[in-house]
Amino acid sequence: MKKIPSSEITPEHVYRSRRSFIKTLGFVGAGAAVLAACQGKLPEETSAVSGGGSTQADKLTSYEDVISYNNYYEFTTNKTGVVSLAEGFKTEPWTVEVGGLVNKPGTYDLEKIRSGFQPEERIYRMRCVEGWSMVIPWLGFPLSELLKEVEPTSEAKYVRFQTVYDPDQMPGLSNTYFPWPYIEGLRMDEAMNDLTILSTGLYGEELLPQNGAPIRLVVPWKYGFKSIKSIVKIDLVSEMPVSLWMAAGPTEYGFYANVNPNVDHPRWSQATERRIGESGRIPTEMFNGYEEEVAGMYEGMDLVEYF
Amino acid sequence: MNRNTHRTEDILRHAAALAPGIVLIISALYGPGSINPYQFLTQWFGRTAVVMALVSLSCTPLFRITKWRLFPRLRRTAGLYTFAYAGAHFFVYAVLDYGLNIQLLISSAVRQPFIILGILALSGLTVLAITSNKNVMRKLGRRWKPLHRSFYVIAVLIVIHYYMATKGDKLIALYAGGLLALLLVARPVLAQLQKRR
Numbered sequence: 001m002k003k004i005p006s007s008e009i010t011p012e013h014v015y016r017s018r019r020s021f022i023k024t025l026g027f028v029g030a031g032a033a034v035l036a037a038c039q040g041k042l043p044e045e046t047s048a049v050s051g052g053g054s055t056q057a058d059k060l061t062s063y064e065d066v067i068s069y070n071n072y073y074e075f076t077t078n079k080t081g082v083v084s085l086a087e088g089f090k091t092e093p094w095t096v097e098v099g100g101l102v103n104k105p106g107t108y109d110l111e112k113i114r115s116g117f118q119p120e121e122r123i124y125r126m127r128c129v130e131g132w133s134m135v136i137p138w139l140g141f142p143l144s145e146l147l148k149e150v151e152p153t154s155e156a157k158y159v160r161f162q163t164v165y166d167p168d169q170m171p172g173l174s175n176t177y178f179p180w181p182y183i184e185g186l187r188m189d190e191a192m193n194d195l196t197i198l199s200t201g202l203y204g205e206e207l208l209p210q211n212g213a214p215i216r217l218v219v220p221w222k223y224g225f226k227s228i229k230s231i232v233k234i235d236l237v238s239e240m241p242v243s244l245w246m247a248a249g250p251t252e253y254g255f256y257a258n259v260n261p262n263v264d265h266p267r268w269s270q271a272t273e274r275r276i277g278e279s280g281r282i283p284t285e286m287f288n289g290y291e292e293e294v295a296g297m298y299e300g301m302d303l304v305e306y307f
Numbered sequence: 308m309n310r311n312t313h314r315t316e317d318i319l320r321h322a323a324a325l326a327p328g329i330v331l332i333i334s335a336l337y338g339p340g341s342i343n344p345y346q347f348l349t350q351w352f353g354r355t356a357v358v359m360a361l362v363s364l365s366c367t368p369l370f371r372i373t374k375w376r377l378f379p380r381l382r383r384t385a386g387l388y389t390f391a392y393a394g395a396h397f398f399v400y401a402v403l404d405y406g407l408n409i410q411l412l413i414s415s416a417v418r419q420p421f422i423i424l425g426i427l428a429l430s431g432l433t434v435l436a437i438t439s440n441k442n443v444m445r446k447l448g449r450r451w452k453p454l455h456r457s458f459y460v461i462a463v464l465i466v467i468h469y470y471m472a473t474k475g476d477k478l479i480a481l482y483a484g485g486l487l488a489l490l491l492v493a494r495p496v497l498a499q500l501q502k503r504r
Contacts, residue, residue, distance in 0.1 A: 080339035
């Protein structure tokens with residue numbers, strides 16, 4: 001489990017994050033102060049995130065935490081329970097059907113995806129609607145590259161994504177509260193935005209099942225649930241798709257789900273967030289800090305109404 | 308029951324009530340709970356408080372049925388630990404997670420009404436906990452019982468708070484609500500039945 005390629009960052013980070021947690025719990029209040037004094041590194045870590053606004057100094061979330069703390073309800077609603085239930089999940093053979101309002105529909109198996117698209121590393125913040133966040137070095141390619149290949153027609157206004165539905169391998173699917181399969185959607189311009197990627201790996205490794213193997217969406221300026229996992233179907237459509245969460249809780253989850261500190265979820269204040277592996281809360285940024293790249297798409301839109 | 312078995316039973320009751328808290332703290336420090344410890348502890352201390360409240364409310368009906376003297380004592384213990392876990396739940400949320408940032412706490416309470424229900428419930432539990440030792444009980448005399456009947460109302464607040472705070476599938480919160488309703492209805496029903504005998 002401990003395949004950590006970026007070794008110069010991670011182990012120390014894990015070590016320090018555990019330290020800082022113990023520190024804030026106050027169990028070793030005085031001891032931590034001494035520790036901070038002789039290490040000289042602890043204050044740096046907190047100042048990087050408490051400064052508000054600037055996230056230049058974002059630290060990667062440890063590989064260990066990224067692969068063991070997952071919201072993947074097809075397996076279980078217990079975030080730390082996904083890893084064991086998803087172990088051995090079969091991701092080969094795998095195909096992604098790309099169709100709908102396109103000129104060149106296609107079936108993409110993993111071979112075709114690997115040979116057709118060059119994955120690059122993208123370090124993104126991932127903000128969960130529950131109020132926690134991670135910083136993850138993804139491997140992936142822009143969704144726009146795939147969409148250009150299938151040539152959307154002029155009627156295509158939205159992209160609809162669907163997760164695999166496999167009750168034999170996914171025990172969580174027996175929970176009939178949710179209208180499976182998992183569906184998500186993006187508006188055409190959002191899907192074509194350069195930040196939007198299809199990811200096949202993280203931390204230099206192939207995706208593990210709990211992180212949405214073999215291929216998933218990553219939309220870093222939206223709440224995490226938009227970044228749909230284990231995709232089997234991508235359709236270009238004319239009408240706004242209804243996502244699983246919109247269907248399950250229409251007053252709680254909207255289509256856009258842009259990270260927005262000024263629009264609260266009924267259960268969670270979205271003004272601040274907890275960075276996994278770090279202590280204390282940091283201010284949440286508009287569009288998760290990607291305002292420059294994406295704000296233009298929402299000009300003139302009431303973001304309270306279109307939450 | 309002699310003094311020693313009494314003492315042993317006291318210890319067992321407290322040990323049983325403390326056990327979930329110890330497991331949760333260990334998990335938050337060293338186990339799976341350590342990845343997002345404040346969210347983990349807030350949620351699980353809260354759930355444990357719900358369980359304690361329901362255990363406490365089951366004691367009177369169970370005593371009426373079984374006549375086992377353990378139950379009245381367990382009712383008090385579980386009631387006190389409802390307060391303890393609800394307090395721990397609030398402490399993690401307000402102090403550890405939000406660092407007592409009053410402005411943030413107030414703005415989230417105003418915008419999220421379930422937090423106000425939780426604060427009301429915890430305030431009520433605090434009053435009941437303070438008035439549950441023998442000296443205060445004696446001082447309050449006949450007023451003690453009506454005061455402590457407010458636990459029924461507090462339990463309702465707790466379960467509504469739990470329901471509103473649950474993400475997605477609220478089935479377990481609904482079960483808790485169903486059980487609570489059953490326990491509240493069981494009291495007058497059992498009392499009536501026994502009067503008739």
